[in-house]
Amino acid sequence: MFRFRFSIAVAMLFAAGVLPTFAQSPSSNETAQQATPSDGQNAAKTGARSDVQPENDTAATPSADVEAPAPTKDVGSSTSSQQKADPAVVAEAPEKRFTVSTWGGAYGQAQKKAVAVPFGRSHDVAIEVLTDGDGKALRGDVVELNAAALDAACQSGELAKVDASLLTPAPDTADTAQQDFIADGVHDCGPASMVWSAVFAVNENALKAGTPNVLQDVFDTTRFPGRRVLIKSPRYLLEMALIADGVAPEVIYQHLSTDEGLERAFAKLDSLGKDLVWKETAKQTEEDLMNGSAVFAQTFNGQAFYAAAYGAPIRIIWDGQVYTMSFWAIPADGSSQDIAKEFVGFATAPKQLAAVAEEIAYGPARVSATALVKQHASIGLDLTPYLPTRPENMARAVPFDAAWWDENGTQIDASFATWVEEREAAMRPKPMPKPVRKPE
Secondary structure, eight states: OHHHHHHHHHHHHHHTTSSOOGGGSTTTTOOTTOSSTTOTTHHHHHTOOSSOOOOOOSOSSOOEEEEOOOOSSOOOSOOOHHHHTOTTTSOOOOSOEEEEEOOOHHHHHHHIIIIIHHHHHHHTOEEEEEOOOOSSOOOSSEEEEEHHHHHHHHHTTOBOOOOGGGSOOOTTSSOOHHHHBOTTOEETTEEEEEEEEEEEEEETTTOSSOOOOSHHHHTOTTTSOSOEEEESSSTTHHHHHHHHTTOOGGGHHHHHTSHHHHHHHHHHHHTTGGGEEEESSHHHHHHHHHTTSOSEEEEEHHHHHHHHHTTOOEEEEEEEEEEEEEEEEOBTTOSOHHHHHHHHHHHTSHHHHHHHHHHHOOEESBHHHHHHOOBOTTTOOBOGGGOTTSGGGGTTOEEOOHHHHHHHHHHHHHHHHHHHHHHHHHHSOOOOOOOOOOOO
């Protein structure tokens, strides 16, 4: 009865435009090789990426939204667009204009609502939000980058250094700001913002018995029989296969750098036998999980959240999650360095990070911020089960090494493709020999 009522409530939210459609949800079209949010499935064929980014679920055209500071006069309690647009009551925008560049879709809208607009109002700055970023381009006064792009641009001198003293201290604790961030969350050229993860999820209604909790359970086809739908790409998948085979998270890439380690990962995947089913995207694996045709699916935590919002009986297995971080950075040639530094401190304050998480169901990169996250701002669904950065979920987490994949990805892609082809050939039924007719 609860699930029936919840599904009706969710359907009403979809009709009202509060929830994105399934195809538009964050991470929905992510392949494990996606180069940019808008590249879709093409990168799966080219292998052109090393780091999955937040999904662009809006139109692919560039967009720039300008937010003026809050009105200086009381415009009443109504929030209608007519009153907001009344030039008689809205203060003129200040001369200062500040450009924030982030990803598109639901992720970009979350950063705009929870960070950019409040910053503009509190600092009396007109904010221009560019939501067509790719996690690599250095456009704007501040820009959100993936880890590999941040590191490369920092080493080349294209980014300004960000002193840790600019970061907001952790509330009600003796920890410094640096100690409050997750591992590797504070870089010389900028602090981490949000975290999303590649994970396995289980449809609990499709289970015949037992409760799988760790990656070893995903690969145990005896205790937990049924289809496992996986994204046909080595990224994330090989890391999780080695975790399931007992390799410690901190030495995953050391193992993958050897022929023996790579063969070990392939062997673990091969142990799934006929229960292994390939798909091209996380959207496809999640659909199979939702309709119960698969027991387990490789997916992303944001995708699993939206499936749960649909009322699907899906639970994330956090053991061995492979996570990726975004970072706020300041282009060295920017003309608003002082404001940019204030923005970075504001954007990575625990309160703001928690507000972003309550819009998009990604994990804040700070421990104190994760503790502040409660319910999704629009849906009202408890976000506790869906945050990658909860301490218990990080116990055996693997930070995705984009630099390693940039260096080794071409070779690994080729080895993976060969292994898949050979495995599929071996799994095909052998043709029956034609009977030999004896001469009469």
